[in-house]
Amino acid sequence: MASSSLLCFGLCLLVLFNACFAQIEQVTDITREGKQQRQRQQRFQTQCNIQNLNALEPRQKVESEAGVTEFWDQNNEQLQCANVAVFRQRIQQRGLLVPAYTNTPEIFYVVQVVFPGCAETFQDSQQQQSFQGSKSQDQHQKVRQLREGDVIALPAGAAHWIYNNGRDQLVLVALVDVGNSQNQLDQYFRKFYLGGNPQPQLQGFSQSQGGRSQGSQGSDDGRGGNLFRGFDERLLAEAFNVNPDLIRRLQRPQIQRGIIIRVEEELRVLSPQRDREQEQEECEETPSYERDNGFEETICTMKLRHNIDKPSHADVYNPRAGRVTTVNRFNLPILRDLQLSAEKGNLYPNALLAPQWNLNAHSIVYVTRGNGRMQIVAENGENVFDGQIREGQLIVVPQGFAVVKRAGNRGLEWISFKTNDVAMTSQLAGRASVLRGLPLDVIQNSFQVSRDEAQRLKYNRQELTVFTPGPRSQWGLTVA
Amino acid sequence: MASSSLLCFGLCLLVLFNACFAQIEQVTDITREGKQQRQRQQRFQTQCNIQNLNALEPRQKVESEAGVTEFWDQNNEQLQCANVAVFRQRIQQRGLLVPAYTNTPEIFYVVQVVFPGCAETFQDSQQQQSFQGSKSQDQHQKVRQLREGDVIALPAGAAHWIYNNGRDQLVLVALVDVGNSQNQLDQYFRKFYLGGNPQPQLQGFSQSQGGRSQGSQGSDDGRGGNLFRGFDERLLAEAFNVNPDLIRRLQRPQIQRGIIIRVEEELRVLSPQRDREQEQEECEETPSYERDNGFEETICTMKLRHNIDKPSHADVYNPRAGRVTTVNRFNLPILRDLQLSAEKGNLYPNALLAPQWNLNAHSIVYVTRGNGRMQIVAENGENVFDGQIREGQLIVVPQGFAVVKRAGNRGLEWISFKTNDVAMTSQLAGRASVLRGLPLDVIQNSFQVSRDEAQRLKYNRQELTVFTPGPRSQWGLTVA
Amino acid sequence: MASSSLLCFGLCLLVLFNACFAQIEQVTDITREGKQQRQRQQRFQTQCNIQNLNALEPRQKVESEAGVTEFWDQNNEQLQCANVAVFRQRIQQRGLLVPAYTNTPEIFYVVQVVFPGCAETFQDSQQQQSFQGSKSQDQHQKVRQLREGDVIALPAGAAHWIYNNGRDQLVLVALVDVGNSQNQLDQYFRKFYLGGNPQPQLQGFSQSQGGRSQGSQGSDDGRGGNLFRGFDERLLAEAFNVNPDLIRRLQRPQIQRGIIIRVEEELRVLSPQRDREQEQEECEETPSYERDNGFEETICTMKLRHNIDKPSHADVYNPRAGRVTTVNRFNLPILRDLQLSAEKGNLYPNALLAPQWNLNAHSIVYVTRGNGRMQIVAENGENVFDGQIREGQLIVVPQGFAVVKRAGNRGLEWISFKTNDVAMTSQLAGRASVLRGLPLDVIQNSFQVSRDEAQRLKYNRQELTVFTPGPRSQWGLTVA
Structure with missing residues (x-):
């Protein structure tokens, strides 16, 4: 395909x-x-x-x-x-x-x-x-x-x-x-x-x-x-x-x-x-x-379509782990009016998507190919989903809830519809994560860990959003 | 008057x-x-x-x-x-x-x-x-x-x-x-x-x-x-x-x-x-x-009034059938803040307003003069209103519902308040209708009609929104 | 402090x-x-x-x-x-x-x-x-x-x-x-x-x-x-x-x-x-x-903070009565997105804040210092609050409801959070009041008062929003 x-x-x-x-x-x-x-x-x-x-x-x-x-x-x-x-x-x-x-x-x-x-x-x-x-x-x-x-x-x-x-x-x-x-x-x-x-x-x-x-x-x-x-x-x-x-x-x-x-x-x-x-x-x-300056444009000739599968459109691309592509009001302006956007994810076998939360949107995830494991966590730290998800299935990640995805042996592809024209996410791990933004002393004190441990939490994962499975990647395989 | x-x-x-x-x-x-x-x-x-x-x-x-x-x-x-x-x-x-x-x-x-x-x-x-x-x-x-x-x-x-x-x-x-x-x-x-x-x-x-x-x-x-x-x-x-x-x-x-x-x-x-x-x-x-460049303007001198009865302001005018005039955020900018607009309709005796639906607003219709017949249809094809409406009466046409108006013997005038500052309508018949936008093959197949019939459905009514009563115009008179 | x-x-x-x-x-x-x-x-x-x-x-x-x-x-x-x-x-x-x-x-x-x-x-x-x-x-x-x-x-x-x-x-x-x-x-x-x-x-x-x-x-x-x-x-x-x-x-x-x-x-x-x-x-x-032209700005360097206590920032200042300072989307642009604003009030002992209503927001008032008396009136002219309010207490003034504040002997300071990024108020008395905007004949007829009385109602209070206690200022002291 x-x-x-x-x-x-x-x-x-x-x-x-x-x-x-x-x-x-x-x-x-x-x-x-x-x-x-x-x-x-x-x-x-x-x-x-x-x-x-x-x-x-x-x-x-x-x-x-x-x-x-x-x-x-x-x-x-x-x-x-x-x-x-x-x-x-x-x-x-x-x-x-x-x-x-x-x-x-x-x-x-x-x-x-x-x-x-x-x-x-x-x-x-x-x-x-x-x-x-x-x-x-x-x-x-x-x-x-x-x-x-x-x-x-x-x-x-x-x-x-x-x-x-x-x-x-x-x-x-x-x-x-x-x-x-x-x-x-x-x-x-x-x-x-x-x-x-x-x-x-x-x-x-x-x-x-x-x-x-x-x-x-x-x-x-x-x-x-x-x-x-x-x-x-x-x-x-x-x-x-x-x-x-x-x-x-x-x-x-x-x-x-x-x-x-x-x-x-x-x-x-x-x-x-x-x-x-x-x-x-x-x-x-x-x-x-x-x-154009916009005057010639009419709603009849307005762009209503955007291809989200092209690798050249990827927002984040990790050659060893996969890619994430978004369509929102910046590349499909009608979404501004519709207050919607979408994200296409392609994870290679066993790769991870950084644990993250949606700041301002719900995310409705439909698996288009493959399978994987997802975990979703509510505000009280309770796990509200921990299981397999496969091609043809749908799951909702509510606003604020934290989520992690891990591809199965055949990889995982999904389309996420989001209820905001500029849906924003914040990540818990990786180069763009909140932990990376915290001073070491705040990490040390918030979790009662040593300075060295705080540094490891902050710097050990250098990738951006799509993570390669590490030597510790047995998790998905053994449990799933 | x-x-x-x-x-x-x-x-x-x-x-x-x-x-x-x-x-x-x-x-x-x-x-x-x-x-x-x-x-x-x-x-x-x-x-x-x-x-x-x-x-x-x-x-x-x-x-x-x-x-x-x-x-x-x-x-x-x-x-x-x-x-x-x-x-x-x-x-x-x-x-x-x-x-x-x-x-x-x-x-x-x-x-x-x-x-x-x-x-x-x-x-x-x-x-x-x-x-x-x-x-x-x-x-x-x-x-x-x-x-x-x-x-x-x-x-x-x-x-x-x-x-x-x-x-x-x-x-x-x-x-x-x-x-x-x-x-x-x-x-x-x-x-x-x-x-x-x-x-x-x-x-x-x-x-x-x-x-x-x-x-x-x-x-x-x-x-x-x-x-x-x-x-x-x-x-x-x-x-x-x-x-x-x-x-x-x-x-x-x-x-x-x-x-x-x-x-x-x-x-x-x-x-x-x-x-x-x-x-x-x-x-x-x-x-x-x-x-002006807007700096001199204050809300005190803001335009709050627009006359909707002047023939020169008409958006659609058919000398044999009547006219439709709208006030929205383009000619009364405060409506942008109020998220409201209005439409004034003047139909000559027995004239028709094209069957249409509101894309993004409810329409609250008040008859200011004369009388006529209206039909309103819900999403399931059910008729939810079929009757006379006369001066001083009010009726709501909900978003999406299709509606047709036909003036009585003395003509029909109404003011419609709409719950959107740029209320849009789409018409079922006439020169700007959805049928005019459909390829003949789509009409043929959607309704199982011949190519010649599809052409008649598509092209027989050339007027824009306000239709002259045709030779078949006995409908309103005999039934009403 | x-x-x-x-x-x-x-x-x-x-x-x-x-x-x-x-x-x-x-x-x-x-x-x-x-x-x-x-x-x-x-x-x-x-x-x-x-x-x-x-x-x-x-x-x-x-x-x-x-x-x-x-x-x-x-x-x-x-x-x-x-x-x-x-x-x-x-x-x-x-x-x-x-x-x-x-x-x-x-x-x-x-x-x-x-x-x-x-x-x-x-x-x-x-x-x-x-x-x-x-x-x-x-x-x-x-x-x-x-x-x-x-x-x-x-x-x-x-x-x-x-x-x-x-x-x-x-x-x-x-x-x-x-x-x-x-x-x-x-x-x-x-x-x-x-x-x-x-x-x-x-x-x-x-x-x-x-x-x-x-x-x-x-x-x-x-x-x-x-x-x-x-x-x-x-x-x-x-x-x-x-x-x-x-x-x-x-x-x-x-x-x-x-x-x-x-x-x-x-x-x-x-x-x-x-x-x-x-x-x-x-x-x-x-x-x-x-x-700047905005291109260099990112949400990371966005201004999230505004000091509302500086006298130089006051919107209204009356050297004998106090001051009112607002922060809204004009001086803290992120409030545009948050649809919120705030008002800081400092009233000197026994001073009054003009009776007023919120046109487009609720006001959530927290007293930061001192005490005073407030009255709040609903649409039917019913008094829904008439009492003392002091440091550490909170009260809500709903949209449209009319409110008056009067400082106690030690003055009154409050912070009001408002549920609109450009909360607007309209005053009942003072130089910027609705009565000042009414023709004398309208005041005369609306209240059945003489022309002279209408003039007194309209012109006797020259101050803008923060009123000095007058010779009639025994009200707050004797009643409270």
């Missing part, structure tokens, strides 16, 4: 903003200002009475024609503490995830795209604004090409669709930030589908204890449906200026149920072909964001 | 800030910085278990000497979801709404000012700072002139009074944003009156279920009263350096109860007369905000 | 940020942007059903070897309304408060440092980044020198330690802002100790009614402990590259219990000596923040 490949793979994503036409003036203003500010999010209040954390697997599975949606349990106390919902989409070849939007920001990671294929598909914005004289030429917004290792950020209310134009399954892990300030509704995650014939349990689920029923009892009773279903067909017919018969088919498509639809022939979208070199350059270039 | 008249009508508003004197340095800084940033609000958490929405009329009525205050029911679930309180003030001729402040931001719309009159009334700030040698010349802060169609924004804690110097009733609709980040108290709306003899039920009401009693049982039991009443009279006498007898009258004015007091003679405020042309220019000019 | 002395006293504070090494690029960006923006905090929602306020003394006391920690009652309704926790540290001579961090921002005031001593202690950052060739030279982060009257601001998650290198007791009053947007956990205040052997009741307490038990039953049962205790010793041994035996001592130091440890010999930290003039200059200078 070439997780750091520079190839652009077969998957299309479209984010739809109405802002492109009517509100273009305002939007450029937003973008311009967005560059100058830092925003602050207050998350919805939750209970974090954490006695025990667990490595979690998805609990509910909803099958569509050309794919599967798997949800983690929303009533789990660690997801409630972080106030997020997590789900995984498995989209088969030629599967189309129908257009939809949510009441919260969403961030997702492209876990797997097996067979490559490369087609950047979009229509130039100049063309887009010209009037469509001949309807034979389809006109639509920019379609973005995704690759394995991409992190995609979506604002609340932004409609989007995904099509798998690769040759095998596409897997996405998505975090829905229910506690985000962009969500003004309650803690019930709601998905508004613009197409397809969605089952009720795909349209929302309760994050809080009480609230609505989860609607999981059945999908054939006529409940559920896309957004058009709730309008009067004659009113829609007038709004669209089409025949009411066509509206009825819009409201209740005669297709197999579900939200992931198999496209019979390959999906055609306008797509200027680019060769691989161009693609690669485009992937490497700095966002136009940082070069 | 010349709702788009450029005349300045007879009504005075004063916003009092202590900041003008002592904290002037800080305030200029705030203003300057205010230009460069975007803030983010997290609203208080609420329940939005919306099964049904209703067109609401005010539920409680409190009479004062020279006017009436009408409250919408705070326990209504749709107002609780949006976490706002709404009331309407009807101020008779020569009625003075006594000075007061609240613990939340407030935004209000001047619905009606029947007979014109025009006097801009203020004292120049240079004069203001000179010492009052002769007390015969009254000195006070700038008094702002209001007109029909004005939207006024007030920060939390800002004291203000309103005087109707017109010849007939003045009607205001006010939204109190209990869920706003400027409110650090609980969800109980509190009004602190500096004068008059207010009834208890005017001083606050519970937004949340539990909490305090509403105090509506009576106003004669001595409970209630203005803010001075709670202080020791001797202490106030010392603070004001006046006789305690005068303080007693400050605390319990011997006037008819209520908060709207009839002024016997016309209220005199220093008022340099301006002719109508000047007035008009002043109304048209861009806020000095955008021209 | 020379509370306004310019001497630098004997106390060291170190704030540890991991950001200094690994994330230095990001941090400079943060700092740079920090200069241009204003952030907005939404506080966690609370109940503020205030019928009665009280002057509070600490309720729980936890003794450490070299000091005492005293907590105010977290279940008190006024502290719950403000959503803060308050505690007082008394650190004896040579007492070391062990390194720790919390899940919330913290702001504290240095109440008392009895015997002076002056040593600025730090290592230059250039030196710090050089590799430690000889371990005999200790290298650590900047150590900041504290003085009486200093206000210190700490972000959530920032580890810090305090050492009293003076000759007598050091007293700190600290506010822990549980409702702050930087706290993403619940309303349970948690303290994570990196050293020492803390008792459970020092590690957190519930701010909300339910939640966790307070763990105050005992400290010898093995519960409680520093953060290292929760990790596997072999894993830590590997992370630190030291012997597991040393880790065991890190986890359970063989020292007297508690968080304030007596240092046997004087604590040695690298400390370039400065003479007093330099010290004084350093105290006076504008923060480099405002001079």
